[in-house]
Amino acid sequence: MQLGRGAPSPFDRPHPFIERIVHQVEKAIVGKRESIEAVVIAFLCGGHILLEDVPGVGKTMLVRAMAKTVGASFKRIQCTSDLLPSDVTGVSVYNQRSGEFEFRPGPVMANVVLADEMNRASPKTQSALLEAMEEKQLTVDGETCLLPEPFMLLATQNPVEHEGTYPLPEAQLDRFLLKIRLGYPEERHEVELLGRLQERHPLDEVRAVLLVEEWIRLQQEVRQVLVDETLKQYIVRLTSATRTHPDVALGASPRASYALMRAAQAKAFCNGRSYVVPDDIKAMALPVIAHRLALQPDARYTGKTADTIVRQLIATIPVPTVQAASGRTS
Template identity: 80%
Template structure:
């Protein structure tokens, strides 16, 4: 666990700690360090995360491994077309002995909720998550219930099979801090995976390295990482450029600017720095912005993607000078 529990960690102590989380997750997911590090950033940032990829590459395994490294409560829902909102949020049940309705909490009342194959849930059930994702609360029968602190939704979806699925609306996609893809492993990593899975589940080797209180404290400390005005302006120029791009019908929202800023602060925090540099922003821009863009039909027909447009803007938008971005003498 964290040294000096109960007191802030010096910045040079955090990099080994982040490596420890990544190391635990790598016991279950082989050869995907970059994706795992993005997941850890979303995790420590307290933002929701969407994993989109083809079946069988380890999306669910990544979420379960990441959740196991913490001491918070973890719940999972398997999304299907017949899943009801009350199956997620909970339901009020009449108690004949007391003559009153009592709230029976659903799986959403957990620190980490895995919504597996989220795009298979009906729009009505998907909408039940909107309030939880943004306001950390749910409303059932007119009563509002606060979610545990912290709360994080980790969702997976399959972009290949569209039969029986309901695409996530833009309002819901905008609430995900990062969208992560895993992709197929290299052959040597797949061979290593076969060796690990021959006798036991890879999750058996993943250990808890973070208590709930430590997770909350690290999230709070990450938000105190200095971000210079020049870097804030750079973030806004990036998001503003998506709104005026000729191939984009709907650009990134102000929520995207805020999410990119907090993710960049967390990346700097994990790297042991007390300030954000433009490279932090650039390395997270695709994961933080691309899933929020809606392309023009003609752009999609010509094979353009949201990822390629964000990468194009990263080249076109001017980057602040390193000394200015670091806050001068900081």
Template identity: 80%
Template sequence: MPQGRSASLPFDTPQSFIERIVYHVEKAIVGKRESIESAVVAFLCGGHILLEDVPGVGKTMLVRALAKTVGASFKRIQCTPDLLPSDVTGVSIYNQKTGQFEFRPGPVMANVVLADEMNRASPKTQSALLEAMEEKQLTVDGETYRLPEPFVLLATQNPIEHEGTFPLPEAQLDRFLLKIRLGYPEETHEVDMLGRLQDRHPLDEVKTVLLREEWASLQRDVRQVHVEDTLKQYIVRLLSATRAHPDVALGASPRASFALMRVAQAKAYCAGRGYVVPDDIKSMAVQTIAHRLVLHPDARYTGKTAEAVVKQLIASVPVPAVRAASGGSL
């Protein structure tokens, strides 16, 4: 647990603490607990999220609510075809008074950045975010600037309307830790949502649960969660199976192996455990792996999906036995 948290916040375990984060986000996003928990897992890993869904289901609201609960600075980039890389990263401007160039940071200089409709930005602008996503830094006019810590990019895209869009390249998709879909709410949840929206904005009830420094401390805690060697081997076998699958033209990269191990650690941490179990890996595999796969055209034409391939591999790759005594509870 981060030092000093108990003095300011009434939580005894990571499990109850994270439950409070989910509770507050659910005040803005009704009936989507599983998607919210997945987003919290990504935040604990310091990983980026691709939110792909139809308009109006709460993608932007989810991002803003998460940023508010963790007390983070938040910036939004509305991606359009005419958006320039400098509009994202910032620009150096000559100051006549001092006779020097001064860097004016762009919206990417924040803890939580929303790239709304990222696939509408040109490939040149999309690539400007690659360095930020991977290296947590920017290079502008030969000068390197560190991004604030922690840093998480959340990008949205509409899977239905493709006119005027630029599909994200595989190299960029591979840098997203998770791909999350919200989907339409159930009728009872939608009625509840209308009641909440009748006289107030849903974000008004979302409270800050932890400080930015405590968020960074939680991320350090997650990295200490124990992963047995047999489970590391299981992750590698699962990812290797994607590369040999007959329907897959491009399998998951070694970066995906690391991503799956990290989200499994965060999943275990959310459950109050200091060690990973196979179910932590299996429960996060689809969201971690599927968006990194490229299927053969024949497989796509017959209606097969990357999600279905990953589910098939989860069912077919043998799960190792894990000693119950490994690690411990938090």
């Protein structure tokens, strides 16, 4: 799902840190600025991302480039049907010298974790990630281990090969802040990519421009971005409208409202503003809400999608005025 673009304000000036991050990632990912910005927004919110697209469009490279840019630890989990929960979380091993059990952490103990083809893992293994995604901690053999701070999970899944896969349940989909798609590149961008790959791997050109401590500080600054009361009401109207829509069997939860507010704050921060405007919310509504909706069978049979329903709500629900939204006038 592509990140929507709201109409930019004439006063918008991209945050310098954000521009530096995007510039570095664009060395590895060509022509996908909107998708890169979406990942940056999730980084700023401390949220998780579901990347759904066909193989070979750069999903893994995007995640590795982002982790390298912010100087974060990175681990990759290749999900398969025989992957066990302990292969993800870690396991306690008996040390004969000390006579005690020692915990050997699994790959989930990193700042940025890529769960590649997550829908190929069994439901039991998928559920092992739920505690990590929501509580940012693990429970192994009755012991609780805190995950590194910050922590972010990016999961990929292939939308065209369903043999041997286990669809992610609604409860797990609701844990993802955003769902995005990269899509095929334009021909000119693909030609440019071939030129870069001919000499060396594009990831070799990516440099760290941010420390993990600075990443945490940016996340704290995003929380201070002003969200006017009228905009909070607008967010709730958008999400609650999905719960009563005739084509929707399961609407967006209050977690979706919170996620949309956080994503709008990060969107405003990326644009150099200290307050949210309606266009920030409209731009983030599609990637935040659509994957959380379960449609009625009749709606699916007639070709309707969650994307079209969210776009319809964005177009029909009245938008607060910018004056009130900016906090300058009530």
